[in-house]
Each structure stands twice: as C-alpha cells, then as structure tokens.
Amino acid sequence: MIEKKAVKELIARVGSDKVFTDREYLLSYSYDATGMEYLPDAVVFAGSDEDVAAVIAVCRRYAVPLVPRGAGVGYSGGALAVQGGVVLVFTRMNRILRLDRESLLAVVEPGVVTSDLQAAAEKAGLFYPPDPASLKTSTIGGNIAENSGGPRCFKYGVTGNYVLGLEARLMSGEKVRLGSETIKNVAGYDLKSLLIGSEGTLAVVTQATLRLLPLPPCRLLFRVDFSSLAAGARFVQRVIRNHVQPSVLEFMDRSSLQAVYAYQGLPLDERVRAAVLVEVDGSPAEVAEREARFEKMVAEAGPLGRERAGTFAEQEALWATRRSVSPAIARLKPKKINEDIVVPGGRIPEMVAFIDGLAAEFNLCIVLFGHFGDGNIHTNLMVDPDDAAEMSRAEIVLDRIFKRVVELGGTISGEHGIGLSKKPFMHYQFSPVELELFRSIKKTFDPDNLLNPGKII
Ligand SMILES: Cc1cc2nc3c(=O)[nH]c(=O)nc-3n(C[C@H](O)[C@H](O)[C@H](O)COP(=O)(O)OP(=O)(O)OC[C@H]3O[C@@H](n4cnc5c(N)ncnc54)[C@H](O)[C@@H]3O)c2cc1C
Known part of the structure; x- marks a missing residue:
C-alpha cells in the first residue's frame, strides 16, 4: 500500500491532473492483453522527462514499485503492477518531435502510437517497418521494451533494428543518452541494445530516435x-528456400480461419x-520479377486457390482477416494461453507437426497462426480455467512445447517477451550461469529492485 505522503508528493511534483488513486483508474490500469489483473496503488500519466525523474525520485524515497506502461496491450504481463505501486503511463507523451528526411530518422516520445508514426512517415514518403498486429494501439515505448516484431519483420527486422538512439531515466534518477543518430556506432558497450527488449525492468525510456527507410513504391x-x-x-518453407524475399510471410491454420470467418x-x-x-x-520491376517467381512456386505447390491483392483496399481486406485472428479466436474458449515460440525456418514443418500431434494426444484446441516466415509460430491453447482436467493437460503440453522449441534451436x-507468463520456462533456454548474469545486470541498473519488479527472472 502506498503511503498518503507519497501520493501527496507525487501530486506536488507532477500536478494533480496526472496522479490518480480513484478505483476506476486503478482498475483501468490493472490488466493487459493476457487478462491477468494486479491493482496498482496509483496511476501517474507522464507528461515530460522531468515528470519521469520526479516520479522515480518519489518511488525511491518511499520504496514504491514503479511500472512503466504504454497502451497495455502486451501479451506477457509486463505492464502489470504485480507488487502494487505506481503505474507510470506514457500515452500522454505522444509527440513526434522530429521527422528528418535528410537523415532518414524520427525522434519520438515513448507514447507515440506505432501506426501514427507509420502514417506520419508515409506522408513524408518514408517507411517505419515494424508492424506488430497491435500497431493501431501499441506505443513505441512498449514496442522498444518488448522488441516487438510483426509480419514485415521477416524482411525488415524487428523494432530493435530501427532504434538508433534512446534517452532514458535510470532508477538513480539520472538521464542517459544511448546510441546516436547514426546506423553505425560501435563506441563502448552497447547499452542501447541492452535496454531494447528489457521489458521496462532496467530503465524508463523517455525518447527514441528511430531509423526510417524510403517507402517502397510498389506492394x-x-x-x-x-x-x-x-x-x-x-x-x-519453400518460399523461404527459394529466396523470393517476401516482405511478409504469414500463416493461419483452419481454427484461426474458422474463428475469423465466424467473427466476420x-x-x-x-x-x-x-x-x-x-x-x-x-x-x-522488382515486384514484377518476384511475382513471376512466386507464381511459379504456387503452381508447383498445387494449392486449393490463390488470391492476388493489388490495390490498397484489396490488401486491407486480406489484412483484416489476419489482424482479426487474435480477437476472433478469443471467442472460442474463456481463456487463451498465447505463446510466441520461434524455431529456425527449416524446422517449421517439424514443429507444426509436433504441436498438431500434442493437440490430438491431449484433446486440446490449439490454434496456430503468425509470422511463420521467421519461424515465429503463435501457439494458442484455448482452454476453460474452470475445467481443471483441461488446465492440467494444457500445462503438460506447454511444457513439452517449450522443451521441444529449445531442442530445435529456437526460443521461447x-x-x-517473458514478463510474468513465461518466467517458469526460462530454465529451458538459459543455464543457471546465464540467469545469474541477468540478475546481476538487473542489480546494477536497479539495486533496490523497484523498477517493474517480479518480471523476467
Ligand atoms: C491483438 C494483439 C496483437 C499483437 N500482435 C503483436 C505482434 O504482431 N507482434 C508483437 O511483437 N507483439 C504483438 N502484440 C503484443 C503487444 O502489442 C506488444 O508487446 C506491444 O509492444 C505492447 O505495446 P504497449 O504500448 O501496449 O506496451 P505495454 O503493454 O503497456 O507494456 C509492455 C512492456 O513495455 C514496458 N514499457 C512500456 N513503456 C515503456 C517505457 N516508456 N519505458 C520502459 N518500459 C516501457 C512495460 O513496462 C512492459 O514491460 C499483440 C498484442 C495484441 C493484443
């Protein structure tokens, strides 16, 4: 429970229009896309880097846990206040501060919504490729903290590949500027990359410099x-092997399609x-050449059918199916255990067959879809938490899946991200020595364990 004095001090330092302890606020910021819920003691909306420094100072003085939060659409419980404390929300720090056509970069606050940055870049003839399916809601701060990917990451890479520089506040309250405005930079330890994907456990990101590309003229x-x-x-696998170089290579299984069609x-x-x-x-010219090679492969594969979307409207219609998978399958059962395992491209058919076999053996509804191009198989176990037998079968299946993924050279x-939900499986991927290294890094950045405690390790 947060002391009243601490709340008073927060209000005095950042303003009463940014600090809330009313129950409706606490409830609104108590959950994320996992459906897990933890009530914070206070919700603070950051308006500036100075606000962030002030909140850190108060949290340290009163030993209050501090949890950074973007849009709260994370899938691993990263933005949840598991030990109570302050949830620091970044949605009001949503300005694009600079869009530099000469240097091909954008400087943004962490609360900028991903699709807003993409739209602003496109207006300037530029392209910000990272495209998590949640892009119309998720924030750049959340994307950086999770090192988010998306369909186009198969060709273009993940969020981290576009972060040139970061400004962040450490738990000491000090400000650090990591990276630069350049693509090449090998000076010193790469602390910028250490923060990317650190799930808000090492520092609080207050500004990002992001790389942009020229907008591809044809799609x-x-x-x-x-x-x-x-x-x-x-x-x-054949598309990967034949170097067609698609910008997107996504997969939907029968259950995903059934759910989306019913939804629509x-x-x-x-x-x-x-x-x-x-x-x-x-x-x-490139697109025409790739289309010809692709069509040859389609003919060889003998599919049931194929659709070609040339116009923006046709493409959006096809994308609507893919982007509706998550909300549509959520209606199949009361709970979705949503995993995002990855295996090397060559092992995809083996992994898919393994999961399919487990679904049959354990009589579970497992929905597969996702960014198969980079081996990222979204594996959704659809369960009913009130069905104890089904839940324990799901537990066994999950354990086997994670074990197999690591055996095949993949990642959990x-x-x-790991957040809360994948913590129990970290030992499959990391040795005790490696986990101890994680702990010592966390201790260096956050000796009092106040920043997003209880996550990852
Ligand atoms: C329908 C749906 C589809 C999705 N599709 C994808 C997908 O295709 N690819 C993908 O990668 N993910 C996907 N996700 C997961 C999710 O959208 C991403 O993890 C996204 O980056 C979360 O952004 P957010 O702003 O909601 O962050 P939050 O959920 O608010 O926070 C996520 C993490 O970031 C930390 N954080 C937030 N802001 C800061 C900051 N300023 N400084 C430090 N730490 C911070 C939080 O502490 C937390 O640990 C999907 C989620 C949903 C619901």
Missing part, C-alpha cells in the same frame, strides 16, 4: 489456401485447412 499481397496444415507449412459473418470453404499470406514489395519468445 503486392497474395493469399494461398491449402487443404492441409502440412502442405501450408511446406509452402512456407462470412462462409469458409470447408476444404481449406491453412492459408498463407505473402507480400512482395520494392520497385515495380520471439516478440511478446
């Missing part, structure tokens, strides 16, 4: 439907068991 999107999960997975009130062809979305981009999280 084509295809959907290819298959009559089996295995045929779809094999097609993905549309009929689905009974025979379709898997759909693959493939986007190619570049100059008109490709983009959602």
Whole structure:
C-alpha cells in the first residue's frame, strides 16, 4: 500500500491532473492483453522527462514499485503492477518531435502510437517497418521494451533494428543518452541494445530516435489456401528456400480461419485447412520479377486457390482477416494461453507437426497462426480455467512445447517477451550461469529492485 505522503508528493511534483488513486483508474490500469489483473496503488500519466525523474525520485524515497506502461496491450504481463505501486503511463507523451528526411530518422516520445508514426512517415514518403498486429494501439515505448516484431519483420527486422538512439531515466534518477543518430556506432558497450527488449525492468525510456527507410513504391499481397496444415507449412518453407524475399510471410491454420470467418459473418470453404499470406514489395520491376517467381512456386505447390491483392483496399481486406485472428479466436474458449515460440525456418514443418500431434494426444484446441516466415509460430491453447482436467493437460503440453522449441534451436519468445507468463520456462533456454548474469545486470541498473519488479527472472 502506498503511503498518503507519497501520493501527496507525487501530486506536488507532477500536478494533480496526472496522479490518480480513484478505483476506476486503478482498475483501468490493472490488466493487459493476457487478462491477468494486479491493482496498482496509483496511476501517474507522464507528461515530460522531468515528470519521469520526479516520479522515480518519489518511488525511491518511499520504496514504491514503479511500472512503466504504454497502451497495455502486451501479451506477457509486463505492464502489470504485480507488487502494487505506481503505474507510470506514457500515452500522454505522444509527440513526434522530429521527422528528418535528410537523415532518414524520427525522434519520438515513448507514447507515440506505432501506426501514427507509420502514417506520419508515409506522408513524408518514408517507411517505419515494424508492424506488430497491435500497431493501431501499441506505443513505441512498449514496442522498444518488448522488441516487438510483426509480419514485415521477416524482411525488415524487428523494432530493435530501427532504434538508433534512446534517452532514458535510470532508477538513480539520472538521464542517459544511448546510441546516436547514426546506423553505425560501435563506441563502448552497447547499452542501447541492452535496454531494447528489457521489458521496462532496467530503465524508463523517455525518447527514441528511430531509423526510417524510403517507402517502397510498389506492394503486392497474395493469399494461398491449402487443404492441409502440412502442405501450408511446406509452402512456407519453400518460399523461404527459394529466396523470393517476401516482405511478409504469414500463416493461419483452419481454427484461426474458422474463428475469423465466424467473427466476420462470412462462409469458409470447408476444404481449406491453412492459408498463407505473402507480400512482395520494392520497385515495380522488382515486384514484377518476384511475382513471376512466386507464381511459379504456387503452381508447383498445387494449392486449393490463390488470391492476388493489388490495390490498397484489396490488401486491407486480406489484412483484416489476419489482424482479426487474435480477437476472433478469443471467442472460442474463456481463456487463451498465447505463446510466441520461434524455431529456425527449416524446422517449421517439424514443429507444426509436433504441436498438431500434442493437440490430438491431449484433446486440446490449439490454434496456430503468425509470422511463420521467421519461424515465429503463435501457439494458442484455448482452454476453460474452470475445467481443471483441461488446465492440467494444457500445462503438460506447454511444457513439452517449450522443451521441444529449445531442442530445435529456437526460443521461447520471439516478440511478446517473458514478463510474468513465461518466467517458469526460462530454465529451458538459459543455464543457471546465464540467469545469474541477468540478475546481476538487473542489480546494477536497479539495486533496490523497484523498477517493474517480479518480471523476467
Ligand atoms: C491483438 C494483439 C496483437 C499483437 N500482435 C503483436 C505482434 O504482431 N507482434 C508483437 O511483437 N507483439 C504483438 N502484440 C503484443 C503487444 O502489442 C506488444 O508487446 C506491444 O509492444 C505492447 O505495446 P504497449 O504500448 O501496449 O506496451 P505495454 O503493454 O503497456 O507494456 C509492455 C512492456 O513495455 C514496458 N514499457 C512500456 N513503456 C515503456 C517505457 N516508456 N519505458 C520502459 N518500459 C516501457 C512495460 O513496462 C512492459 O514491460 C499483440 C498484442 C495484441 C493484443
């Protein structure tokens, strides 16, 4: 429980319009996309870097946990106040401070919504590629903290590949400027990269300098439907192997498609068991050449059907299916255990078959979709928390999946982070020595364990 004196001091330092302890505020900031809930003691809306410094100072003085938060659409519980304390929300720090066409970069506050940055960049003929499916809600601060990916990351890389520099507040209250405005920079230890993906446990990001690219002038999107999960997975592997260089390579299994079509009130062809979305981009000549190679592969694979989306409206319609998967499958069962495992591209069919086998063996509804191009298989166990037998079967299956992923050379999280939900599986991927290194890094940055405590390790 936070002391009244601490709340008074917060109000005195950042203003009463930014500090809230009313129950409706606490409830509104008590959950994220995992559905887990932890009530904070206070919610503070940061308006500036100075506000952040002031909140850190108060939290330190009264030994109050501090949890940074963007839009709260994280999938691993990272923004939850598991030990109470202050949730520091960044949605009011949402200004794009600079869009530099000469140096191809943007300087932004952490609360900028991802799609707002993309739209502003596009207006200037530029391109900010990282595109988590939550992009219309998620913030740049959250994206950096989770090192978020998305469909286009197959070709363009993840958020971290676009972070040139960061400004952040340490728990000492001091301000650090990490990185630079350049792509190349090998001076000193790479602390900027240490903060990227650190899930708000090492420092609070108050500003980011992001790399932009020239906007590709031409884009084509295809959907290819298959009559089996295995045929779809094999097609993905073939696209990777044949170097078509798609900008997007996404996968949806039968259950995802069924859920989305029901959600959209549309009929689905009974025979379709898997759909693959493939986007190619570049100059008109490059796109034409990639399309020709891609069409050859489609003909060889013998799919049930294929759709070509040339116009923006046609592409958005195809994207709507993919982006609706998460909300649509959430209606299948009361709870979705949402994992984002990754395996090397060559092991995708093996991993998919393994999960399919587990679903049958343990009589579980497991929905597979996601960024298969980079081996990132969103594995959703749809369960009913009131069904104890089903929950314990799900526990066994999860454990086997994580173990297998690491055996195949993969990772237990490709983009959602560890947060709370994947903490129990860290030992599959990291040795005691490695986990101890994590602990000592955390201690160096946050000796009193006040910044987002209880996460990752
Ligand atoms: C429908 C749906 C689809 C999704 N699709 C994808 C996807 O395709 N790819 C993907 O990668 N993720 C995806 N996600 C997960 C999620 O959107 C991302 O993790 C996103 O980056 C979270 O952003 P946020 O602003 O909501 O952050 P929050 O959920 O608010 O916070 C996430 C983490 O960031 C930390 N944090 C936030 N701001 C700061 C800051 N200023 N300084 C330090 N730490 C900070 C928090 O403490 C927390 O640990 C999806 C989620 C949903 C609900």
